[in-house]
Amino acid sequence: MLDVKSVKDVLLDFPSARSYIEKVAPLPFDHSQLHFGKELDAWLRKEVYNYQTYRIFLNDFPLTKKYTRTLPVTKMKGMDKDELTGYEKIDIQDRQGKVIARCWLGIRKNNIGQVLNSSHFDSLRVRAGNILVGDENLLDSCFRQSRFNGYLVGEIHITTPEYRLP
Secondary structure, three states, X not given: OOOOOOHHHOOOOHHHHHHHHHHHOOOOEOOOOOOOHHHHHHHHHHHOOOXXXXXXXXXXXXXXXXXXXXXXXXXXOOEEEEEEEEEEEEEEEOOOOOEEEEEEEEEEOOOOOOEOHHHOOOEEEEEEOOEEEOOOXXXXXXXXXXXXXXXXXXXXXXXXXXXXXX
């Protein structure tokens, strides 16, 4: 976009725009930061009918999903970092047994402490067409305590076009 004008330059605030696009847009994983990102991309392309990734640049800077192997967490038991060692694939089915979503859930090495919100990949997130639905708090009410969502890292990808969120 050229010659964009914005009140208070909100649209021109590079860090804010970058952060928002990296959370919401259908970007690829950064394969150098997430060791199983290439596998995830291949699996999601095969299993999710409208899964796409797009190369998006902001001021010539390539954007990617910010998942990384190392997770900054709330300090507990002297630790302030955890590590993703892999992921689990989960099928989500409706009451008739039809798969309506595919989920990948990161497997944490120690599972101690909440993933920091500033990491931009705390919590389980919902995506349709690889575009974020809602925000990182969308599924909080599905947990006994909303904070428990903050211990997870992963995505739920809606697989069927006729499915609608309640």
